[in-house]
Amino acid sequence: MLTKTVIDHLRQKVGAENVYQDREDLLVYGYDATPEIQGLPDVAVFPDNVDGAKAALSICREEGLAVTTRGAATGLSGGSIPIAGGMVLGLTRMNRILEIDEENLTATAEAGVITVDLFNAVAARGLFYPPDPGSQNVSTLGGNVAENAGGLRGLKYGVTRNYVMALSGLLYDGTEFQTGGKCVKDVAGYSLRDLLIGSEGTLGIITGVTVRLISPPQDKRTLLAYFRDIRTAGEAVSRIIAARIIPATLEIMDRMTINCVEDYMKIGLPREMAALLLIEVDGHPAVVAEEAQGVRRILEEVRADEVHQAGNAAEAARLTAARRTALSAVARVSPTTILEDATVPRSRLAETFAEIERLKEKYQVRVATFGHAGDGNLHPTALADERNPQEIKNVHAFFSELYEKVLSMGGTVSGEHGIGIAKKSYLLRQFGEGGIGVMRRIKDAFDPGGRLNPGKIFIDSAPPSAVRIRGGQNV
Amino acid sequence: MSEPSPMGNFHPVDAPSYESILQCMRCGFCLAVCPTYALTNRERSSPRGRAALARAVAEGNLEFTPAVGEEAFFCLDCKACSTACPSGVRVGTIMEFCRSQEQAFHPPSLPAGVLRDFILKRMLPSPALMETSLLPLRLYQRLGLQWAVRRLGINRFLPDVLVKLEGLLPLLSRPLRLEIPTVIPAHGKRRGRVAFFLGCAMSLVFPEVSRQTARILSQQGFEVVTPREVKCCGAPHLAEGDRESARRLAAINLDLFLGADADVIVTDCAGCGCALKEYEELLEGKADHERLGRFRAKIRDISEFLAEAGIRTEELKPVPLTVTYHEPCHLVHGQGLSGPPRQVIGKIPGVELREMKESSWCCGMAGSFALKELETSRRLLERKLSHVKVAGADVLITANPGCHLQLVSGLRELGMKQPVLHIVELLGRSLPS
Numbered sequence: 001m002l003t004k005t006v007i008d009h010l011r012q013k014v015g016a017e018n019v020y021q022d023r024e025d026l027l028v029y030g031y032d033a034t035p036e037i038q039g040l041p042d043v044a045v046f047p048d049n050v051d052g053a054k055a056a057l058s059i060c061r062e063e064g065l066a067v068t069t070r071g072a073a074t075g076l077s078g079g080s081i082p083i084a085g086g087m088v089l090g091l092t093r094m095n096r097i098l099e100i101d102e103e104n105l106t107a108t109a110e111a112g113v114i115t116v117d118l119f120n121a122v123a124a125r126g127l128f129y130p131p132d133p134g135s136q137n138v139s140t141l142g143g144n145v146a147e148n149a150g151g152l153r154g155l156k157y158g159v160t161r162n163y164v165m166a167l168s169g170l171l172y173d174g175t176e177f178q179t180g181g182k183c184v185k186d187v188a189g190y191s192l193r194d195l196l197i198g199s200e201g202t203l204g205i206i207t208g209v210t211v212r213l214i215s216p217p218q219d220k221r222t223l224l225a226y227f228r229d230i231r232t233a234g235e236a237v238s239r240i241i242a243a244r245i246i247p248a249t250l251e252i253m254d255r256m257t258i259n260c261v262e263d264y265m266k267i268g269l270p271r272e273m274a275a276l277l278l279i280e281v282d283g284h285p286a287v288v289a290e291e292a293q294g295v296r297r298i299l300e301e302v303r304a305d306e307v308h309q310a311g312n313a314a315e316a317a318r319l320t321a322a323r324r325t326a327l328s329a330v331a332r333v334s335p336t337t338i339l340e341d342a343t344v345p346r347s348r349l350a351e352t353f354a355e356i357e358r359l360k361e362k363y364q365v366r367v368a369t370f371g372h373a374g375d376g377n378l379h380p381t382a383l384a385d386e387r388n389p390q391e392i393k394n395v396h397a398f399f400s401e402l403y404e405k406v407l408s409m410g411g412t413v414s415g416e417h418g419i420g421i422a423k424k425s426y427l428l429r430q431f432g433e434g435g436i437g438v439m440r441r442i443k444d445a446f447d448p449g450g451r452l453n454p455g456k457i458f459i460d461s462a463p464p465s466a467v468r469i470r471g472g473q474n475v
Numbered sequence: 476m477s478e479p480s481p482m483g484n485f486h487p488v489d490a491p492s493y494e495s496i497l498q499c500m501r502c503g504f505c506l507a508v509c510p511t512y513a514l515t516n517r518e519r520s521s522p523r524g525r526a527a528l529a530r531a532v533a534e535g536n537l538e539f540t541p542a543v544g545e546e547a548f549f550c551l552d553c554k555a556c557s558t559a560c561p562s563g564v565r566v567g568t569i570m571e572f573c574r575s576q577e578q579a580f581h582p583p584s585l586p587a588g589v590l591r592d593f594i595l596k597r598m599l600p601s602p603a604l605m606e607t608s609l610l611p612l613r614l615y616q617r618l619g620l621q622w623a624v625r626r627l628g629i630n631r632f633l634p635d636v637l638v639k640l641e642g643l644l645p646l647l648s649r650p651l652r653l654e655i656p657t658v659i660p661a662h663g664k665r666r667g668r669v670a671f672f673l674g675c676a677m678s679l680v681f682p683e684v685s686r687q688t689a690r691i692l693s694q695q696g697f698e699v700v701t702p703r704e705v706k707c708c709g710a711p712h713l714a715e716g717d718r719e720s721a722r723r724l725a726a727i728n729l730d731l732f733l734g735a736d737a738d739v740i741v742t743d744c745a746g747c748g749c750a751l752k753e754y755e756e757l758l759e760g761k762a763d764h765e766r767l768g769r770f771r772a773k774i775r776d777i778s779e780f781l782a783e784a785g786i787r788t789e790e791l792k793p794v795p796l797t798v799t800y801h802e803p804c805h806l807v808h809g810q811g812l813s814g815p816p817r818q819v820i821g822k823i824p825g826v827e828l829r830e831m832k833e834s835s836w837c838c839g840m841a842g843s844f845a846l847k848e849l850e851t852s853r854r855l856l857e858r859k860l861s862h863v864k865v866a867g868a869d870v871l872i873t874a875n876p877g878c879h880l881q882l883v884s885g886l887r888e889l890g891m892k893q894p895v896l897h898i899v900e901l902l903g904r905s906l907p908s
Contacts, residue, residue, distance in 0.1 A: 024542040025517070027531050028524040033501045046516070073518075074503040092516055114507075137507040327502075328561035335497040337562065386497070 002042050006063055010045060013055035018093065020044040029088040032073040032080045033135075034422055035336050036386055041068065041082040046090040050170075050207050053089065057170055057205070060087050060451070067172065068453050069201040071112065071143025074135035076339055077420030079147055079200040084454040091142050094207060097121050104182045106165055108210040111142025118211070128216035130157035133416070134327065142206050148198030150416030155374035156248045156282075157214075159416065161197045166210035169196075172447050177204060195442065200418050201453040203446040217248070217282035221292035222316035225304040226273040230254060233275035234350025236302045237373045240279070241346060243298060245291050249280035250374030251323050254353065257330060257368040261322050264329040269322055273305065275353075277373065278323045280316075326370045327381075334366070334383040336392075340399055342406045343415030346376035355405045356380055363398040365391070377415035403429070424459040483533040486579040489718045491572035493533050499526040499564045505556035510837045510855055511549055519546055522556035522566040529569050544577035546570075549851075551844055552714060553837040554808035574716030595717045599707040600724055605675060606650045639849055642884040651682035652703060659689055659699040666696035666784065670737035670773075672728075672751065674744035675707050676876035684876075687903035688743040688777055694906050695787055702731050708742075709757070710750035714842045722761060725754045729762060729770055740773045741780050743899055745875035746842075748776040749809035776806060777899055778874065782815035786822045791905040793825030798901065799866035800828060801859065801882060802835040803875035816874055816898055823905045831866040833858070840881035856885040864891065874898045 002021070010019045020026065021043050030039040042065070047053040060067050066086030073080050082088050095112040100122055107122055107129065115136040119129050132151035133139055139149065145167065150159040166180035180186065180193035196203055227233040233252060240247065253261070253276045262269040269276075277299075281291040292309070299307045310316035331337045344352050353369065356378075360367050371378035380402065382395040403413050403426050413419075413426035428436055440458060443450075482490055505522035506512055512521035519528060525546050531537035550570040557565045583591055598605050652673055661667075669692050677685040692699045706728055709721035728751070732740050742748045751774045755767045775783070800816060807813045813835065820828050839845060839855030859882070863871055871886070871893045873879055882895045 020517075022542060023537060024519050024528060024540060024546070027537060028518040028521075028527045031501055031527065033503060035500065072503055072506060073501075116507075135503060138503045328563075331500055331502075331562035332498075335494065337500045 002063070006059065007043065010043065010056060010059055013059065014045055014047050014052045018046040018048065018052065020046075029070065029073075029090070030082060032075045032078060034076055034078040034081065034420065035338055036392070037078050037081055037083070037421055039081045039083040040085065041088040042085050044088040044090060046093045048093040050094070053091070053094070053205065053207055054170060054174070054176075056087065056089060057172065058174060061172070061174065064451070066451050066454050067205070069142070069146070069205050071140035071146070072114070072135065072138045074139050075143065075147055075420060076341070076417040077147075077414065077422045079418050079420040079453070079456060080143070081421060083421060086451075089205065091207065092140060095140075098208075100125055100127070100213075101182065102127070105213045106182050106210050107213055108166075108208065109141055111140060111145075111169075111207050111209060113141045115139050115141060115144055122213050123216070126216070127213040129163065129211060129213055131160045131163060133160075141209050141211075145197055145206055145209055146199060146201050147418045148416070150372070150375070150377065152249050152251065152372060154372060154377070154416070155250055156246045161194070163211045163213075164193065164197055164209060165212050167193050167196055167206050168208035169204050169206040171204050172449065172452050180210070182210065198418070200420060200456055202443055202456055203452065205452070217284075217288075219285040219288045220248070220280055220282040220316070221288050222310040222319050223279045223292065223295055223299070224308045224319040225277045225279070225299045226270055226306040227275045227277070228273060228305050230275040230353045231350040232302050232304065233277055233373070234353065236277060236299055236304060237349055238347050239298045239302065240295055241374070243294055245281065245294050247279050247291070247295065247374060248282040249278060250372070251278040251370070252276065252349075252373035252378075253278075253323060253326055253370040254356075254368065256366070257326050257370045258322070260329040260333055260368055261325050264332060265321070265325055267321065270306070276322065277304075278320060280320075323370070326368075330368045330370075330381050330383065333368075334385055336384045336386040338382040338384060338395055338399075339417075340380050340382075340402075341371075341377060341415045341417045342380060342402055342411065342413070343375065343377045344406055344409050344411035346374065348409045348411070349373060349376060349378075351409065352376075352378060352406065352411075355402065359398050359402055362401075363394045365394050365398045367398065372415075375415065376411070400426075419457045421456060424457060427457065428459050483535040484538050485532055486539070486576055488579065489572055489575040489716075491529055491533070491569045495565070495569055496526055496530045496533055498562050499523065499530070499560075499566075500562050501527070502561060504559050504561060505566070508555040508559045510551055510553060510555070510839075511851070514851060514854060520549060522560075522564075525550060525570060525573075526564060526566050529573060539576055539580045541581055543573065544581055547573035547577055547716075549848065551804070551837050551839075551841040553804035553841060555804065555835065555837065558808045558811070558835075571713050571716065572718075574714070575718050576716070578716045591715065595712055595715055596720055599675065599711055600720065602650075602652055602675065602678075602706070606653070606679065639846060639852075639884075642888065643845070643880045645680060645880065645883065647680065648682060650678045651685050652678040652705070654682070655686070655689060655701050657701060657703060659693045659701075661696050661698040662694045663696050663787075665698065667698070667738040668736070669697045669699050669780075670732050670735040670740045671699050671701040672708070672732065672740055672742040672747055673701055673705055674742060674747040674876070676746075677744050681876055681879065681897065684897040684900055685743055687897075687899045688741070691777075691781075691899055691902055691906065692741065694790075695781070695784070700735050700737060702735055704731055706731075708744075708747040708750040710746045711842065713750065713753075713757075718757070721750075722757055725757050726762060729754060729758065729766065732773075733766060733770055737773070739775050739780060740770075741775050741777055743777040743874070743897065745776065745803035745806035745809065746877060748774065749805040752810060776810060776812055776815070776874070778806075778816040778819045779810070779812050781902075782818040786819065788822055788824070790907045791822075791824055792907065794823055794901065794904045795825040796870050796901075797827045797829055797868040798870045798872045798896075799831045799863060799868035800834060800898075801831070801838060801863070801871060801873045801878060803873060803878045804835075804837050804841070806874055807835045816872075819898060819902060820872065823902055825905075826901065829866045829868045831862040833862055838878050838881045838885075840877040842877060845881055852881075856881060860885050860889060860891065863893065869893065870901070871895045872898050872901055
């Protein structure tokens with residue numbers, strides 16, 4: 001509980017309308033999109049400029065408060081949940097696009113700018129910002145950087161990291177940093193920028209971002225294929241990549257997802273099929289035509305059971321409908337949706353699917369899997385009910401064993417969601433004490449007091465005060 | 476720790492179901508479409524935040540505090556979040572329940588409560604009483620006072636809410652309910668029998684619109700039966716948190732319209748249509764399941780019905796107009812009807828549809844919201860009208876009386892010339908005389 005003096009001080013520095021301390025407000029700044037976890041901050045502050053953020057941070061230092069930076073709170077690993085209490089520092093009111101530099105092909109924006117707003121603003125100038133996380137209509141640029149968010153276009157265009165040129169922001173001790181710039185080449189010193197990308201708010205508070213822009217593709221071709229055997233789908237993916245074709249989109253859905261979509265949409269999807277691949281190639285029209293033909297040939301060679309190619313935009317929209325609806329269809333089935341992001345080298349896809357099937361049987365859980373096949377980035381999604389402790393236990397056991405397998409194949413415990421709270425133990429398995437120890441020393445160098453987003457990434461730092469509210473959903 | 480009871484801190488009567496709240500997975504997709512979140516950037520005024528507050532009350536982590544009640548009423552119930560939600564959560568409906576809870580926990584002060592009870596429990600359920608209570612307003616208009624108030628600016632001295640009310644009120648004529656023939660025969664080759672659900676606002680404020688609806692249905696080959704004993708659909712009661720009265724009215728309408736022996740039940744009011752489609756849920760366990768299902772299967776918005784039945788276009792005359800279409804929340808989000816109104820517009824020869832930006836964003840009327848949250852309502856209306864302006868069409872089309880009033884008042888205030896027409900008025904102009 002903060003004293004009235006502290007609150008008054010905050011109000012005076014940041015503006016009364018930007019400081020919240022009522023329980024009704026604090027409760028709703030205690031979550032993100034990660035299931036089963038709820039925190040409760042002591043205060044939530046929403047500065048509308050960098051000076052406000054600096055002032056708020058300086059009050060945190062005086063009071064020794066923990067700070068959890070928050071964008072749109074759409075994260076799926078708990079990165080923005082204030083499990084140690086303290087201050088939630090919301091950046092959604094710092095949402096100005098500061099510059100679109102057409103000579104250097106960059107855009108500079110405050111951290112709270114919504115991803116799709118930046119996309120649209122640069123598109124209006126004939127430019128393209130490719131990273132498109134599933135939550136792009138609400139997620140913030142700062143959040144994307146902090147989580148190194150991916151998206152559907154990752155395979156061909158890369159993820160957020162590949163577009164960040166410069167970052168500005170604050171360390172807990174008040175140091176203002178500016179790292180990177182508009183230079184295409186820059187090897188001066190350690191790349192602090194690259195350490196901050198994906199640091200989940202544990203190293204610094206990112207308040208400004210400069211991103212790289214490219215030219216948008218001129219043309220696009222969409223194909224959809226169905227497979228009775230998911231291994232054939234896996235083989236198709238491997239062969240497309242081996243043929244040096246890099247589609248913009250190469251998405252997969254398993255039988256359970258197909259059936260969830262069909263239950264919900266009733267658009268006549270073939271329920272008997274084991275997998276669906278959605279493939280989009282884009283770029284120069286001549287290249288697109290050639291690549292589409294190449295993909296088609298491969299699908300025929302591996303004997304895909306059905307292949308559809310869109311002749312126009314309306315048909316393309318119809319073909320992509322199933323994949324676009326996947327999350328909605330799956331999320332409706334049960335109250336609790338646990339969306340994971342196990343990722344493997346793409347040559348091991350078929351094996352991973354087989355393992356998922358085996359483990360579903362073993363643990364008796366309902367899991368629908370869809371995801372970015374071209375990246376080897378899968379979203380096995382458990383359909384559960386958090387009121388059923390046994391079922392939740394089974395789900396966690398299922399994922400635990402799945403991650404064991406994923407790691408044994410050279411995969412990673414997170415392709416694009418981050419570690420946050422939910423995956424701390426998996427991270428330890430992936431890196432071991434040695435690897436975690438190095439990360440720990442980096443963390444200490446940036447934030448020696450451990451006041452920035454405590455309780456995240458590192459398993460040993462979960463504060464005992466994590467249980468902040470009554471009820472069954474605490475950490 | 477003991478398991479929290481499903482009700483938690485909710486009052487046992489008319490509480491939202493725990494199931495419906497738990498369905499929210501907090502993905503935040505709703506944040507992009509919520510008008511009150513867009514204005515406030517405050518999580519508790521977002522659908523995800525509101526669902527979380529309801530969940531905290533249900534799980535015993537929060538009392539049903541005045542702030543929870545405030546958020547329930549600050550919600551426009553525009554249901555845009557239902558359209559955006561991947562998991563099918565209906566925060567608008569959860570907030571309707573919370574409005575009932577607010578009445579239980581924090582009943583309105585005496586004079587306000589008496590007025591509310593009079594409106595919800597006596598006036599709205601009785602068409603006759605409602606028609607008489609609007610009589611003084613009609614007299615006031617006839618006496619030309621309205622003109623004087625508007626022209627001379629006397630209303631500047633009235634409290635803001637009266638100014639708003641004054642701006643909303645159109646010239647009232649005789650209620651249609653008393654004038655429309657109970658049965659209108661089908662014209663040409665008969666295609667079926669339609670029961671017309673004539674809503675209160677349509678009958679009282681827009682009788683000419685509903686006259687067109689009946690005329691179109693008949694011209695299109697449908698026999699139109701309009702039961703005189705029709706009651707208010709209950710939408711205002713649900714919106715104000717008086718579910719008990721809503722159920723009473725719904726039960727009467729259910730019997731009345733199932734007795735009308737019609738193939739379908741059509742309404743030209745998006746708000747009524749939305750409420751009628753929810754009777755099944757509202758009366759669950761209180762009326763026969765099979766009858767509720769049968770009733771639900773018959774309900775159609777007029778555009779939905781015309782698009783489905785197919786418009787006979789042979790006799791239609793060209794209407795050389797460019798139009799833009801504002802989607803009523805209760806049509807696009809409440810009933811999921813976005814295509815059919817556009818299909819109807821597309822069938823009218825000579826009409827060119829110019830889409831406006833954010834056509835499915837609330838206009839700020841939202842029932843009584845426009846009178847309670849003047850400033851928020853004004854900002855939403857301005858946002859809407861700025862898009863109308865850019866679209867630059869001759870006519871602004873909509874399909875709901877609330878939106879219609881709000882848009883007319885906003886256009887007048889800004890000195891914009893476009894008339895507002897209900898979609899059936901536009902189609903009506905195309906009909907042979």
